[in-house]
Amino acid sequence: MTLVHDFDSTLNRKNTQCKKWDTYGDDVIPMWIADTDFKCPEPIVKAIQKRAEHAIFGYPCIDKGYEEAVCGWQKRRFGWEVKPSWVEYTPAVVPAIVYAMRAFTNPGDNVLVQMPAYHPFHQVIPHNGRYIAPNxxxxxxxxxxxxxxxxxxxxxxxxxxxxxxxCSPHNPTGKCFTREELEKISELCIKHNxxxxSDEIHSDIIYKGFKHIPFGSISEAAANNCVVCVNPSKTFNIAGFRTGAAIIPNSNKHNRFYSEMENLKAFGRNIFGTLAVQTAYTKCDYYADQLMEYLQGNLDYTHKFLQENIPQIKLGPIQATYLLWLDCKGLNMEHSKMMKFFLEKAKVAMNDGYTFGPGGDGxxxxxxxxxxxxxxxxxxxxAKAVKELSK
Structure with a gap:
């Protein structure tokens, strides 16, 4: 029997050490950081509860079931045959990016990033002595x-x-890259060494008419020239467990990546996080499917509402992610005042486009x-706050 998740149910997240809800005042609706306000799937909750009842939480050993769960998800959801030996545990996607950067580049090198870009990219590259080459x-x-x-x-x-x-799918624009685009990217990268x-943390959040293509699945050549970073946190709302994976098909590249993790002593696994990921990737397909149906409804509602009530704010076609990139230039407001306007006048917290770098203004x-x-x-x-602007 297929489980049914109630995405309309609400839960008070205030005062639970929740970054999303405890950053701003009680009168502000937080619609910013990329976690969801949906309860985790029931199988994950039950698995965590059962493990907690054991009451001993010592050092965990490596459970190959984790790698196998990652492989199974990639096969079922995207048709990519991943071998367990390609999978490396990581605490999250951004640390995996740092390990890869340190393993495959040298200080002073350039890292190409498509702009506007997820704001931590702007931090981890210069913090590790590399330079951003914006595209x-x-x-x-x-x-x-x-x-x-x-x-x-x-x-x-x-x-x-x-x-x-x-970043595939792309955060913040919501672009889902086509196979043809990814093939051309791969060809150009191989041509120029x-x-x-590939940060694919949003790969499960794809809207009707579009399909996510894992970068490593494009061709053998692409697979041998990449690290694919995945994490179920966006889909199942388990970011607090700090658990992800890097998929590295080329054994020599994998060894270099592993060596960098070893240098940084980045091996500790989270008992609950490992269990949450295994459960998500083996027992929660139903949740991912139902989540997308609900998000499609939210997206359709937002499109219609903006067109009818706030035409000054434009929303282009969103292909992926639950993060909508709102074009607010029609408000005729200096960007420096925009965040304050929505936060203080509308009492809605969003992410400031400026923090995403070039292309984020407005x-x-x-x-x-x-x-x-x-x-x-x-x-x-x-809508009410924007209406007040014209008075």
Whole structure:
């Protein structure tokens, strides 16, 4: 019997050491950081409860069931045949990016990043002595985003550029890359001897009409020139367990990655996190399917609401992620005042587009992974605040 999850149910997250809800005041609706306001799937909760009853939480040993669970998910959901020997446990995606950067580049090298970009990318690259080579995505008239191929190859052909940090699907624009786009990226990177690190943390959140293609599944050549970083945290709301995986098909590259982890002593596994991931990837397909149905409803509602009530805010076609990249330039407001306006006048917390780097001015990022009633309230607050602007 298939379980049914109630995504309309609400749970008070205040005062639970919750970054999303405890950062701003009680009168603010938090629609910012990328976790959901949905309860975890029942199988995960029960598995954690059962393990907690054991009452001893000493050092864990490596359970190959973890790697096998990652492989099974990639096969069922995306058709990618991953071998357990390719999988390496990591505490999260960003640490995996750091391990890869230290393993496959040298201080002073350039790392190509498509802009606007997930804000930690702007931090971890310079913090590790590398430089960002920005490749701005092109914002089309219909609100969609496309790749500037000419600029990309120019940046990749620079001998100082040794890594491409790809975010697929793309955060914050919500772009789901096509097979043809990924094939061309792979060809260009191989041509110019550039290694690819693909952050695929949002790969489960794909809307109707689109399909996620794991970078390592494109071809044998692509697989031998990449690290694919995955994590079920966005899908199943388990970011607090700090548990993810890196998939590295090439054994020599895998050894280099592992050596860097060894240098940094980055091996500790979280007992509950490992169990949560194994359970998510083996018993919670139903939840991922139902989640996407609910998010599709939230996305459709938001599109319609903005068109009818806040036409000054534009939302282009969103292909992936539950993070909506709102074009707020129609408000005719200095970007420096935008975050304050929504926070103080609308009492809605979103992510400031400025923090995503070039291409982020005039944009705000809205998280719609919440019960419908919460989304409705947030949008109505925004509409009321914008209406007050014209008075």
């Amino acid at each position: 701005l995505l092109l914002h089309n008239e219909d609100g969609s985003w496309s790749i500037d191929w000419e600029d990309m190859e120019k940046k990749l052909s620079d001998p100082r550029t040794t890594m491409f940090l790809l 550039v290694f690819v690190v 944009f705000m990022r809205l998280n719609i992974a919440c019960p419908r009633a919460q989304l409705v309230e947030a949008l109505e607050r925004m």
